[in-house]
Amino acid sequence: xxxxxxxxxxxxxxxxxxxxxxxxxxDMELVESDTVRxxxxxxxxxxxxxxxxxxxxxxxxxxxxxxxxxxxxxDFTPGEVISGSxxxxxxxxxxxxxxxxxxxxxxxxxxxxxxxxxxxxxxxIKYIDVPLSYYTGLLGMPGFTAYxxxxxxxxxxxxxxxxxxxxxxxxxxLVGQYAKLTGCxxxxxxxxxxxxxxxxxxxxxxxxxxxxxxxDLDAALKRCFPEGIDIYFENVGGAMLDAVLLNMRLHxxxxxxxxxxxxxxxxxxGVRNLLSILAKRIRMEGFVVFDHxxxxxxxxxxxxxxxxxxxxxxxxxxxxxxxxxxxxxxGLFYGRNLGKQLVVVxxx
Amino acid sequence: xxxxxxxxxxxxxxxxxxxxxxxxxxDMELVESDTVRxxxxxxxxxxxxxxxxxxxxxxxxxxxxxxxxxxxxxDFTPGEVISGSxxxxxxxxxxxxxxxxxxxxxxxxxxxxxxxxxxxxxxxIKYIDVPLSYYTGLLGMPGFTAYxxxxxxxxxxxxxxxxxxxxxxxxxxLVGQYAKLTGCxxxxxxxxxxxxxxxxxxxxxxxxxxxxxxxDLDAALKRCFPEGIDIYFENVGGAMLDAVLLNMRLHxxxxxxxxxxxxxxxxxxGVRNLLSILAKRIRMEGFVVFDHxxxxxxxxxxxxxxxxxxxxxxxxxxxxxxxxxxxxxxGLFYGRNLGKQLVVVxxx
Ligand SMILES: NC(=O)c1ccc[n+]([C@@H]2O[C@H](COP(=O)([O-])OP(=O)(O)OC[C@H]3O[C@@H](n4cnc5c(N)ncnc54)[C@H](OP(=O)(O)O)[C@@H]3O)[C@@H](O)[C@H]2O)c1
Ligand SMILES: NC(=O)c1ccc[n+]([C@@H]2O[C@H](COP(=O)([O-])OP(=O)(O)OC[C@H]3O[C@@H](n4cnc5c(N)ncnc54)[C@H](OP(=O)(O)O)[C@@H]3O)[C@@H](O)[C@H]2O)c1
Numbered sequence: 001x002x003x004x005x006x007x008x009x010x011x012x013x014x015x016x017x018x019x020x021x022x023x024x025x026x027d028m029e030l031v032e033s034d035t036v037r038x039x040x041x042x043x044x045x046x047x048x049x050x051x052x053x054x055x056x057x058x059x060x061x062x063x064x065x066x067x068x069x070x071x072x073x074x075d076f077t078p079g080e081v082i083s084g085s086x087x088x089x090x091x092x093x094x095x096x097x098x099x100x101x102x103x104x105x106x107x108x109x110x111x112x113x114x115x116x117x118x119x120x121x122x123x124x125i126k127y128i129d130v131p132l133s134y135y136t137g138l139l140g141m142p143g144f145t146a147y148x149x150x151x152x153x154x155x156x157x158x159x160x161x162x163x164x165x166x167x168x169x170x171x172x173x174l175v176g177q178y179a180k181l182t183g184c185x186x187x188x189x190x191x192x193x194x195x196x197x198x199x200x201x202x203x204x205x206x207x208x209x210x211x212x213x214x215x216d217l218d219a220a221l222k223r224c225f226p227e228g229i230d231i232y233f234e235n236v237g238g239a240m241l242d243a244v245l246l247n248m249r250l251h252x253x254x255x256x257x258x259x260x261x262x263x264x265x266x267x268x269x270g271v272r273n274l275l276s277i278l279a280k281r282i283r284m285e286g287f288v289v290f291d292h293x294x295x296x297x298x299x300x301x302x303x304x305x306x307x308x309x310x311x312x313x314x315x316x317x318x319x320x321x322x323x324x325x326x327x328x329x330x331g332l333f334y335g336r337n338l339g340k341q342l343v344v345v346x347x348x
Numbered sequence: 349x350x351x352x353x354x355x356x357x358x359x360x361x362x363x364x365x366x367x368x369x370x371x372x373x374x375d376m377e378l379v380e381s382d383t384v385r386x387x388x389x390x391x392x393x394x395x396x397x398x399x400x401x402x403x404x405x406x407x408x409x410x411x412x413x414x415x416x417x418x419x420x421x422x423d424f425t426p427g428e429v430i431s432g433s434x435x436x437x438x439x440x441x442x443x444x445x446x447x448x449x450x451x452x453x454x455x456x457x458x459x460x461x462x463x464x465x466x467x468x469x470x471x472x473i474k475y476i477d478v479p480l481s482y483y484t485g486l487l488g489m490p491g492f493t494a495y496x497x498x499x500x501x502x503x504x505x506x507x508x509x510x511x512x513x514x515x516x517x518x519x520x521x522l523v524g525q526y527a528k529l530t531g532c533x534x535x536x537x538x539x540x541x542x543x544x545x546x547x548x549x550x551x552x553x554x555x556x557x558x559x560x561x562x563x564d565l566d567a568a569l570k571r572c573f574p575e576g577i578d579i580y581f582e583n584v585g586g587a588m589l590d591a592v593l594l595n596m597r598l599h600x601x602x603x604x605x606x607x608x609x610x611x612x613x614x615x616x617x618g619v620r621n622l623l624s625i626l627a628k629r630i631r632m633e634g635f636v637v638f639d640h641x642x643x644x645x646x647x648x649x650x651x652x653x654x655x656x657x658x659x660x661x662x663x664x665x666x667x668x669x670x671x672x673x674x675x676x677x678x679g680l681f682y683g684r685n686l687g688k689q690l691v692v693v694x695x696x
Contacts, residue, residue, distance in 0.1 A: 071627065072626075072627035072628070237622065237623070241622070256622075256625045256626045257626070258626065259622065259623050259626065262623060267620065268620040268621065268622070268623065269618065269620065270617065270618010270619055270620050271618055271619050271620075271622055272615065272616040272617065272618050272619075273616065274585065274589070274604075274607065274616075274619055275585070275607050275610060275616065276634075277604045277632060277633075277634035278420075278604045278605070278606065278607065278634035278635070278636070279419065279420035279634070279636070280420070280634065281633075281634050281635055281636060281639065282633070282634050283631065283632075283633045283634075284625060284631075284632045284633070285625075285629075285630070285631045285632070286624075286625040286626035286627070286628065286629050286630050286631075287626070287629055288626070288627070288629060291629065
């Protein structure tokens, strides 16, 4: 398909300017005028990717703001193509680890073709007999996040009581299934009745509630966990964390994975119930999945085998075309996605 | 000295009523009318203690309020003698582990003599060639708290940057000295210039500041830790914790030992910078020293040997007589104590 010598069109999504508050579609721009030569330049060790699936991830919000002190991920550059995790096919390679036709996932651009100048960060896809889009979610960064955050950080034991916020999302839906496979009692919260129903009937959670319909989160948690919570997989922060702290059991663990309810606020909400950490001997631990890539293949083997046995299922929310990318990304902060949000650039 | 058959006067300090807000001397009452027989009743396995030194500890504030849901320590009973940690001499014993003349420390009453009906919780004092009052502080509950909270929870490494709040107190002064012995860079905060001077010149801290004179805690921490904090030994909570979170380094650890700034507030202050826990991969862990008593003798050996080598020093603030006990306890919440606050009931 890809003619090495051809110059082809290369649509891309740019960040127009740094932002504050909630992101809007108008903060990004689709540019159609660029072209790209489908050949890696001589003398480089780059890889040229045809992007197939792009991942919309909450952390990208941090990259859209200017930070005086460096954030844990580098800021985007206004006027340049947005970068993010994605799945691609190698069109040309001057790197010994990759060859034309390989499927890979890792950091790429929100565009049709990307020249990856540091391909060492790309992961060659081993199992291509599962949907390739899964490498944006189930078998990519969010799935791996669920694995590390649950097994490594929470150290779950059979029979423990597990609570997951943003439970129907890319990470949460998998955490819940891992917890069920571990023999835990699992409850999730999500922002719509449809999501709650998915949690209970598709992902096998023992219980779930729509946090937007509860006017007392503490009461909702007491209803779902009369004996308290051993493990909280934290995706949202703020008021939910505060209510959870009141309901933790002795020696509970909180995996601080994300706090999406705070990402667009200029001043973060205060959390008042931290004394519980002391009184209940709680361990709250933050992690960033990028630190753990040495465990990636262990995660893939564990998850693919359970996927093939039908013990794990995964829901994706698919936006068709780069035109839809900015809206799909923004939708995360309004809970519009039903499952893992991704963008199809091309199907192969 | 103690005549087994005698009935003697037994002055005691009672809690008059449950309280809210800051405790006041008038919430407690010294009662002189009681008497006690200096003999353990037949058929019991109790121990009768002559109380020598009583410990004033911040956690006692929790016991002075009524809790609907049980707190991590049981509520006091209004009208009854206050109980707390103390050092005593065995006057009579019907328990096989204790005999007349033994020195012990553990939970006792704020009174001259206490009948301890569950003496299993008492610790027989091994080293009596150090001041016995040290078993309310350096070699008692607060010292052991410093040991567990620093070594077990923080897992310090040589060269790390350590910050301690309420640093001149019973726990903090020892944490700082342990940290120096471990080869760390150590900074403490305290509430007066006199305390700051003690930290620097008596306890060997590398630096210290008076938090009451800083109008920007974040700036004070940045001044003391231009490269950030690896370990925060948390004694105060609230605004200090919020400022520390902005200054933690990657993979930092926070030992949640206490949050004294919150104990008297009806509604706790909100902490806003928790996203740092995630971005900086921080582990924040609460502990209660009572869970760790199996390690007590290890702690005593470590600490007594360094005390005898002159590598550890310890400052006490001594209130003379049960008359002074309620004022001494309350003083903790106004920072009146200079070092470990204790009350002398009798010197032997
Ligand atoms: N530590 C790491 O290395 C790492 C890696 C990946 C992801 N994460 C974090 O994990 C979390 C989940 O990520 P994901 O990819 O699985 O996203 P996701 O859950 O698929 O999508 C985000 C979801 O967050 C919920 N949400 C949005 N605003 C909210 C608010 N104000 N309050 C409560 N919920 C809100 C929405 O669901 P509802 O309809 O349920 O509100 C939305 O669908 C995020 O916090 C993310 O930053 C961390
Ligand atoms: N987890 C456990 O098992 C355990 C065991 C023992 C103690 N603790 C905790 O450890 C901490 C220290 O206890 P300690 O026995 O060593 O007490 P301490 O430090 O000897 O005495 C309390 C000190 O706290 C400071 N303080 C009082 N109110 C404050 C406020 N609003 N803001 C900031 N500082 C304030 C005062 O010092 P300044 O003049 O410096 O303000 C006061 O001298 C307490 O939080 C206590 O609850 C925990």
